[in-house]
Amino acid sequence: MKVGVVGIGHGKFGRRSDATVQELACEPFRDALMDAGGISRNDIDFLSVGSSPEYHKQRSLPGVIAEYLGMNPQSTWLTEAACASGSAAIRTAYMAIKSGMHEIVAVIGVQKMTELTTPEILALMGRVGDVQWESIFGTTFPGYYAMYATRHMYEFGTTKEQMAMVAVKNHHYGALNPQAMFQKEVTIERCLSSEKVAYPLNVFDCCANADGAACIIMANEKKAKKLNDTPIWIDGVGSASAQMSVLRRPHFIGIPSTVEASKQAYKQAGIKPEDVQVAEVHDCFTIAELMAYEDLGFCKKGEGGKFIENKQSYIGGKTPVNVDGGLKAKGHPVGATGVSMTAEIVKQLRGQAGKRQVNAEIGLTHNVGGIGQYCFVHIYRR
Amino acid sequence: MPFHYFGKVSFVPYTKVAEFADYLKNGKLMGTRCKNCREISFPPRADCLSCLSDEFEWFECSGKGRLHTYTIIFAAPTGFDDIAPYSLGVLDLDDGGRLLGWINIPEEEITIGMRLQAVPKIFEEVPEIKLYYSLEKANTT
Ligand SMILES: [Zn+2]
Numbered sequence: 001m002k003v004g005v006v007g008i009g010h011g012k013f014g015r016r017s018d019a020t021v022q023e024l025a026c027e028p029f030r031d032a033l034m035d036a037g038g039i040s041r042n043d044i045d046f047l048s049v050g051s052s053p054e055y056h057k058q059r060s061l062p063g064v065i066a067e068y069l070g071m072n073p074q075s076t077w078l079t080e081a082a083c084a085s086g087s088a089a090i091r092t093a094y095m096a097i098k099s100g101m102h103e104i105v106a107v108i109g110v111q112k113m114t115e116l117t118t119p120e121i122l123a124l125m126g127r128v129g130d131v132q133w134e135s136i137f138g139t140t141f142p143g144y145y146a147m148y149a150t151r152h153m154y155e156f157g158t159t160k161e162q163m164a165m166v167a168v169k170n171h172h173y174g175a176l177n178p179q180a181m182f183q184k185e186v187t188i189e190r191c192l193s194s195e196k197v198a199y200p201l202n203v204f205d206c207c208a209n210a211d212g213a214a215c216i217i218m219a220n221e222k223k224a225k226k227l228n229d230t231p232i233w234i235d236g237v238g239s240a241s242a243q244m245s246v247l248r249r250p251h252f253i254g255i256p257s258t259v260e261a262s263k264q265a266y267k268q269a270g271i272k273p274e275d276v277q278v279a280e281v282h283d284c285f286t287i288a289e290l291m292a293y294e295d296l297g298f299c300k301k302g303e304g305g306k307f308i309e310n311k312q313s314y315i316g317g318k319t320p321v322n323v324d325g326g327l328k329a330k331g332h333p334v335g336a337t338g339v340s341m342t343a344e345i346v347k348q349l350r351g352q353a354g355k356r357q358v359n360a361e362i363g364l365t366h367n368v369g370g371i372g373q374y375c376f377v378h379i380y381r382r
Numbered sequence: 383m384p385f386h387y388f389g390k391v392s393f394v395p396y397t398k399v400a401e402f403a404d405y406l407k408n409g410k411l412m413g414t415r416c417k418n419c420r421e422i423s424f425p426p427r428a429d430c431l432s433c434l435s436d437e438f439e440w441f442e443c444s445g446k447g448r449l450h451t452y453t454i455i456f457a458a459p460t461g462f463d464d465i466a467p468y469s470l471g472v473l474d475l476d477d478g479g480r481l482l483g484w485i486n487i488p489e490e491e492i493t494i495g496m497r498l499q500a501v502p503k504i505f506e507e508v509p510e511i512k513l514y515y516s517l518e519k520a521n522t523t
Contacts (some may be wrong), residue, residue: 137484138470148451
């Protein structure tokens with residue numbers, strides 16, 4: 001039995017001081033119901049919520065969301081995997097449907113981050129590393145990825161210019177996405193001269209903390225065909241973990257959980273990396289997108305820099321990547337990101353992506369939690 | 383000695399390897415060795431990663447190694463803003479394992495692969511003792 005996506009909704013990402021978490025969740029939920037052919041809330045038997053709870057004043061999010069959306073007494077709970085919570089919630093829904101326990105599931109990824117100050121967020125995110133032996137030295141989330149970047153530059157000659165090219169591409173496409181936080185082009189020079197965050201990363205190498213929500217409705221094969229003329233099928237789901245402490249990782253040139261999760265997803269879907277025609281990858285930092293090209297097999301290890309330099313991840317290139325702006329331009333409301341990636345791939349495969357449309361039948365999402373402690377790779381097909 | 387003396391800001395007051403802080407105060411950098419399978423661990427572990435045995439002993443680590451990678455933190459988290467910018471390095475220890483700490487040499491002299499040594503340090507003694515280690519040029523203290 002296949003599992004399909006029959007409805008999508010995507011709220012505006014950015015600084016959303018106008019809305020509570022549950023109000024944010026309601027925006028894409030309403031749109032996803034409409035998109036799924038005006039399906040009734042009563043038809044949904046499980047609400048799978050993805051979010052990283054530390055950022056919110058409100059505790060136990062699914063409770064308040066289920067009530068606000070009028071989804072009581074249906075089953076609901078939270079799935080957490082840091083920045084990959086959204087994809088983890090999709091995997092929870094996939095397992096629920098695959099097992100036959102539920103037929104139609106709504107997945108909501110939501111996050112409100114701007115209730116906290118930037119130093120508070122830096123402290124919080126730095127603690128996604130090992131707090132016993134690492135955070136005591138003032139590690140930060142950008143700092144961890146920066147250490148990957150330094151080593152990647154050392155081993156492969158990757159340059160800061162190549163990293164900036166990722167930002168330039170993602171802002172180029174973000175400018176075409178009305179849901180994006182930043183809808184403005186940037187230049188390499190602007191990126192390289194932006195404020196330093198953690199050498200070798202500057203502000204423009206980093207995605208922005210944002211508020212936002214996205215929703216998808218998933219259903220089993222029978223219901224999906226009834227609800228939607230063009231359900232998008234989930235053909236492969238991969239999930240893997242890597243050491244919490246980067247000190248215990250095998251190397252600093254790639255994310256091992258990405259390699260493992262993508263292998264699983266490719267195998268289940270019966271495809272190779274070169275069959276992927278459009279991809280959403282986890283570009284929390286520009287170096288993360290370069291490593292993702294390599295770890296997902298779009299190019300060889302160490303050639304991520306050349307891949308962007310030769311515009312292979314642009315529309316018209318070998319594998320168009322993050323043509324909605326990515327985390328970089330769209331904003332990264334942690335729990336919402338994985339669901340947002342899926343909504344974009346569904347749009348692409350349905351042919352509804354407007355100016356940023358890629359002609360594609362097979363799409364991929366790659367969602368990383370923390371510094372690769374968690375990774376989820378999903379393959380979608382028209 | 384409670385473990386919360388380890389670090390400028392501590393998040394972990396209790397651990398089965400709290401003696402680490404005691405040793406550090408006395409100028410010793412210690413790792414753990416599994417009594418069952420002899421696997422070495424740095425950072426220390428109370429339970430062996432290889433065989434899950436909870437029988438471990440301490441061994442003194444030279445702290446010497448090669449710099450594997452590094453960064454310089456400009457945007458610091460709460461509790462570290464007063465010392466920013468600071469360099470953070472990952473050292474591949476000669477004795478096995480890896481260590482993350484501040485690099486105490488000028489930014490422009492830092493290169494991957496360079497020999498460094500992790501040296502136990504006392505950050506401040508009043509009002510409370512704070513311990514750490516820093517990465518110094520090898521063979522100096
Ligand atoms: Zn052992």
